[in-house]
Amino acid sequence: MPDTSLIILVVVLALTFDFINGFHDTANAIATCVSTRAIRPGVAIIGTAxxxxxxxxxxxxxAKTIGGDIVTSASMINEVI
Known part of the structure; x- marks a missing residue:
């Protein structure tokens, strides 16, 4: 059974990464519309969120692509080189 504190740490790190990554995605997504003054920054940020x-x-x-196409199950890996 995995240690509960390790699971909590992994979840906190994943949520922190997602939160920080959202800053970058939001800035890239709304930069053009805000810089051309097509939409106000507050409205653009709320909409993007x-x-x-x-x-x-x-x-x-x-998630389906990563889980099904990129990562294969251990039983499908051929250990013979």
Whole structure:
């Protein structure tokens, strides 16, 4: 049984990474519309936050690709070189 404190640490680190990564995604996504003054910064940030959250909750395409196409199960790995 894994140590509970290790699991908590991994979850906290994953959430921290996701939070920091969101700063970069938001800035890249709204830079053009805010710099051209097509939309106010506050509205753009709130919109991006809502849409990023919905995208993470609704879409599972990236997780399916990583879990099914990139990472293979240990039983499928051929150890003969």
């Amino acid at each position: 809502v849409l990023n959250f919905l995208g993470a909750m609704i879409s599972t395409g990236v």
